[in-house]
Amino acid sequence: MQVDTTTLTKTETDTITITIDGVEVKTTKGKRILEAALDNGIYIPNLCALRDIKLPTGACRLCQVQIEERRGTITACSEPAADGMVVHSNTPEVNELRRKILQIMLARHPSVCLTCHRRERCKPGDICLRLVSVTEDQCVLCPKNGRCELQRAVDFIGIEEQPYPYKSKGFPIEMDNPFIVRNNNLCILCGKCVRICQEVRGVEAISFNLRGYETYIGGAFGKTLSESGCKSCAACVDVCPVGALTEKNGRYAGLPDRVVTTICPYCGVGCQLNLEIKDEKIIRVVPDPEGPANKGQGCVKGKFGLDFVGHPDRLTTPLIKKNGQFVEASWGEALDLITAKLRNYRGDQFAAISSAKCTNEDNYVFQKFTRAVMGTNNIDHCARL
Amino acid sequence: MTNSIEEIGDARCILAIGTNTTDDHPIIALEIKKAIDKGGKLIVADPRKIDLVSRSHVWLRQRPGTDVALLMGMARVIVDEDLLDKAFIEERCENFEEFKDSLRSFDLNHVSEITGVPAAQIVEAARLYATHGPSSILYAMGITQHSHGTDNVMATANLAMLTGNIGKPSSGVNPLRGQNNVQGACDMGALPNVYPGYQGVAAPALVEKFEAAWACALPAEPGIVLTEMFHAMAEGRIKAVYLMGENPVLSDPDAKHIDEALGKLEFLIVQDIFLTETAQFADVVLPATSFAEKDGTFTNTERRVQRVHKALDPVGDSKPDWQIICDIARRMGAQGFDFANPSEIMEEIADVTPAYGGITYQRLDSGGLQWPCPFEDHPGTKYLHADIFVRGKGRFMPLEYKPPREEPDDDYPLILTTGRNSYQFHTGTMTRKSKGFDDMHGEEEVEINPQDAESLRIADGDKVQVSSRRGKVTTKAKITENSPKGVVFMTFHFAETRTNLLTNPALDPISKIPELKVCAVRVEKP
Ligand code: SF4
Ligand code: SF4
Numbered sequence: 001m002q003v004d005t006t007t008l009t010k011t012e013t014d015t016i017t018i019t020i021d022g023v024e025v026k027t028t029k030g031k032r033i034l035e036a037a038l039d040n041g042i043y044i045p046n047l048c049a050l051r052d053i054k055l056p057t058g059a060c061r062l063c064q065v066q067i068e069e070r071r072g073t074i075t076a077c078s079e080p081a082a083d084g085m086v087v088h089s090n091t092p093e094v095n096e097l098r099r100k101i102l103q104i105m106l107a108r109h110p111s112v113c114l115t116c117h118r119r120e121r122c123k124p125g126d127i128c129l130r131l132v133s134v135t136e137d138q139c140v141l142c143p144k145n146g147r148c149e150l151q152r153a154v155d156f157i158g159i160e161e162q163p164y165p166y167k168s169k170g171f172p173i174e175m176d177n178p179f180i181v182r183n184n185n186l187c188i189l190c191g192k193c194v195r196i197c198q199e200v201r202g203v204e205a206i207s208f209n210l211r212g213y214e215t216y217i218g219g220a221f222g223k224t225l226s227e228s229g230c231k232s233c234a235a236c237v238d239v240c241p242v243g244a245l246t247e248k249n250g251r252y253a254g255l256p257d258r259v260v261t262t263i264c265p266y267c268g269v270g271c272q273l274n275l276e277i278k279d280e281k282i283i284r285v286v287p288d289p290e291g292p293a294n295k296g297q298g299c300v301k302g303k304f305g306l307d308f309v310g311h312p313d314r315l316t317t318p319l320i321k322k323n324g325q326f327v328e329a330s331w332g333e334a335l336d337l338i339t340a341k342l343r344n345y346r347g348d349q350f351a352a353i354s355s356a357k358c359t360n361e362d363n364y365v366f367q368k369f370t371r372a373v374m375g376t377n378n379i380d381h382c383a384r385l
Numbered sequence: 386m387t388n389s390i391e392e393i394g395d396a397r398c399i400l401a402i403g404t405n406t407t408d409d410h411p412i413i414a415l416e417i418k419k420a421i422d423k424g425g426k427l428i429v430a431d432p433r434k435i436d437l438v439s440r441s442h443v444w445l446r447q448r449p450g451t452d453v454a455l456l457m458g459m460a461r462v463i464v465d466e467d468l469l470d471k472a473f474i475e476e477r478c479e480n481f482e483e484f485k486d487s488l489r490s491f492d493l494n495h496v497s498e499i500t501g502v503p504a505a506q507i508v509e510a511a512r513l514y515a516t517h518g519p520s521s522i523l524y525a526m527g528i529t530q531h532s533h534g535t536d537n538v539m540a541t542a543n544l545a546m547l548t549g550n551i552g553k554p555s556s557g558v559n560p561l562r563g564q565n566n567v568q569g570a571c572d573m574g575a576l577p578n579v580y581p582g583y584q585g586v587a588a589p590a591l592v593e594k595f596e597a598a599w600a601c602a603l604p605a606e607p608g609i610v611l612t613e614m615f616h617a618m619a620e621g622r623i624k625a626v627y628l629m630g631e632n633p634v635l636s637d638p639d640a641k642h643i644d645e646a647l648g649k650l651e652f653l654i655v656q657d658i659f660l661t662e663t664a665q666f667a668d669v670v671l672p673a674t675s676f677a678e679k680d681g682t683f684t685n686t687e688r689r690v691q692r693v694h695k696a697l698d699p700v701g702d703s704k705p706d707w708q709i710i711c712d713i714a715r716r717m718g719a720q721g722f723d724f725a726n727p728s729e730i731m732e733e734i735a736d737v738t739p740a741y742g743g744i745t746y747q748r749l750d751s752g753g754l755q756w757p758c759p760f761e762d763h764p765g766t767k768y769l770h771a772d773i774f775v776r777g778k779g780r781f782m783p784l785e786y787k788p789p790r791e792e793p794d795d796d797y798p799l800i801l802t803t804g805r806n807s808y809q810f811h812t813g814t815m816t817r818k819s820k821g822f823d824d825m826h827g828e829e830e831v832e833i834n835p836q837d838a839e840s841l842r843i844a845d846g847d848k849v850q851v852s853s854r855r856g857k858v859t860t861k862a863k864i865t866e867n868s869p870k871g872v873v874f875m876t877f878h879f880a881e882t883r884t885n886l887l888t889n890p891a892l893d894p895i896s897k898i899p900e901l902k903v904c905a906v907r908v909e910k911p
């Protein structure tokens with residue numbers, strides 16, 4: 001095989017430097033300006049970019065920036081970063097363009113949740129002085145409040161007035177899937193859900209339906225989610241920038257107190273998952289984009305299958321069987337009984353059955369116990385089943 | 386897996402055999418899609434019309450249990466058409482001539498007869514696999530859960546060596562592990578014949594090594610495997626069992642026998658997060674913490690050791706499994722169980738396990754590490770066998786076709802094969818306690834081909850009785866072309882319908898894996 005010498009020096013020539021809003025940032029060749037900015041903690045408003053997954057479509061046009069020595073504005077999601085490039089992402093000129101785009105968008109998306117001056121202080125149960133009647137128009141009743149990308153963009157750019165009157169789309173809320181709720185009244189038609197389902201998941205369960213003003217996203221050919229081959233993986237929910245797609249369970253749980261990164265307890269892929277915790281409960285599970293095996297993807301089991309953790313049937317105390325009935329016991333009692341009994345069964349009359357669900361550390365200690373304390377190699381687990 | 390998950394996306398040919406990847410390993414299915422999008426070819430070998438079939442370029446619909454014939458048939462084509470990687474065979478392998486001789490009995494017409502796959506398709510698949518590399522083989526329980534599962538695995542390895550598709554990126558022989566930490570449980574020596582790191586318990590030098598490390602005397606005799614343990618219990622040779630986080634009453638073959646075996650025990654400890662069907666048999670039940678309440682590591686199917694972080698406090702009085710075991714060990718007067726936390730356990734693991742030698746919690750904090758990772762600054766290993774096989778030379782295995790232990794006959798005319806559904810997991814202990822899953826798939830069904838259904842006068846949704854030589858269950862019929870004629874399919878997720886009352890406990894002689902994928906049954910209206 002011929003050695004390609006160009007690849008040998010790749011790592012050096014790969015790193016390039018660009019300047020965004022006066023800050024020099026390093027990025028790799030081939031990255032788009034938007035990725036370079038976001039990677040370095042610089043926010044450029046965007047609603048349709050699928051980061052690290054597929055190239056953006058340039059559909060929302062919010063990420064327009066100015067580049068020195070280039071005319072007009074250019075979408076940062078499509079323009080590759082080039083060494084020495086000088087980018088201005090936060091000028092009055094681009095922000096004015098963005099404001100117009102957002103104002104048009106807000107003619108078809110409720111805006112009180114974006115522009116109300118009491119938003120920060122408003123609590124569930126407060127009476128809204130604006131007397132907005134449709135429930136999802138009220139910010140505290142939007143499941144995405146506080147996590148919404150549209151909110152973030154509006155906050156960043158600032159919108160004081162809304163010249164176009166809001167007209168609700170009047171769609172029914174779709175609840176037929178047991179895990180996912182779709183509220184097309186909040187959909188901004190960014191297309192991310194359609195693209196992730198098609199391009200990354202390869203399922204093509206959803207598509208743009210109808211045209212023009214009536215356009216909506218739903219099961220392909222007007223089918224419901226379950227009829228359209230949807231796998232309930234919720235990749236679409238994870239990328240939806242607004243409240244149009246949300247997890248049914250814990251929809252209104254709001255923002256987590258903390259996020260803990262761990263590994264899925266189901267199959268051997270080992271997806272890295274971010275568990276969002278609030279009031280000592282898992283309120284939401286989001287596959288981690290940094291996960292080495294899964295890169296932000298997951299499946300229905302990891303995403304929705306962790307309710308068992310907080311299930312009321314969880315064992316909370318040792319149980320000892322007396323006269324055929326389980327009776328609650330203290331650890332002291334249970335362990336005394338076990339040590340007294342196990343002493344009589346050292347050697348090959350004992351066997352340990354370990355678990356492919358438990359950690360390496362659990363398994364290590366268990367086999368050590370079996371061999372060193374019980375004096376037998378009778379240990380196995382269900383690898384075979 | 387010999388190779389890594391992300392390498393699959395760059396394979397130019399993928400042979401998926403005995404894996405319903407879309408349902409059971411969805412993330413791997415995404416990589417398969419990537420490979421196809423880049424122009425890669427997909428060969429699916431499966432009796433059932435699984436999701437992947439719609440993306441495949443060639444679908445080999447072999448009869449259940451005939452994989453050796455199919456794979457050897459492909460090998461025969463590769464040899465006959467001279468599509469082999471001679472340099473690789475010469476430099477890296479041994480026993481090729483004997484293997485080549487054994488191919489004589491795999492004449493294509495004969496193979497086609499055994500497997501039910503047209504010869505032309507076998508030829509097409511073989512050519513694709515051999516010439517459109519790098520080629521990657523993916524397999525799961527559809528290959529291993531047979532009375533000749535080891536032969537199946539060897540047949541895949543033969544194919545990979547024959548074409549040099551091993552030891553380089555995006556190739557390899559890649560078993561997909563069904564449970565989050567099967568890989569880790571094996572690595573840690575939760576097996577009767579090896580210590581951690583696959584160090585044999587029968588090798589005197591290794592016994593000595595562990596006796597020194599653990600400061601105790603160790604038994605020299607290997608133990609017995611799970612399936613044999615149940616026989617030993619039934620016969621009274623094993624009297625006490627300590628079982629952690631397993632539910633054999635639902636997962637093991639010939640379930641009636643399992644019930645009897647557990648019933649005979651003098652003392653049974655079950656440690657779990659729920660009072661499972663198996664825990665009902667226990668004398669003492671110990672409450673363990675779930676993965677969300679503990680620190681530790683899991684090792685995934687690509688040998689990547691990853692950090693599990695405690696997210697919640699333990700429920701009630703429950704404790705992490707390792708801590709309970711250490712408590713018991715200390716009470717029994719044992720030394721060497723004074724770990725303050727899992728990180729200290731990993732230090733000991735690294736000390737005694739060469740492949741984990743360089744793994745520490747500190748390093749894991751910046752992403753996982755793929756073993757072998759023998760020392761502190763070793764970066765981990767993306768794919769195995771790069772320059773040399775673990776055993777030195779790759780050994781070709783001559784094979785012969787052995788039919789499944791139980792074949793259909795007049796009394797039990799259909800083949801039952803078992804597997805999973807994407808909305809449930811294993812024995813359902815976890816999925817069935819989460820909202821929504823039972824709505825999607827809440828009861829057992831037996832999938833049956835329309836022709837079989839017609840001749841049995843069964844309509845879709847009918848209640849039917851499925852019986853084998855070992856037991857019977859009642860369930861609902863689902864008529865679908867996904868099952869080939871003569872084959873029915875069931876899962877084992879439901880305590881209400883114990884599919885494993887039917888399955889055949891016949892074991893593979895080497896791996897001791899039971900033949901869950903093939904047994905003979907009868908389906909009728911009750
Ligand atoms: S849940 Fe998954 S399969 Fe279903 S529509 Fe969303 S992305 Fe597609
Ligand atoms: S549902 Fe969400 S992701 Fe899909 S098009 Fe609408 S706003 Fe975008």
Ligand code: SF4
Binds near residue numbers: 267297301302303412
């Ligand atoms: S999220 Fe799904 S694919 Fe990922 S590890 Fe869990 S079960 Fe496997």
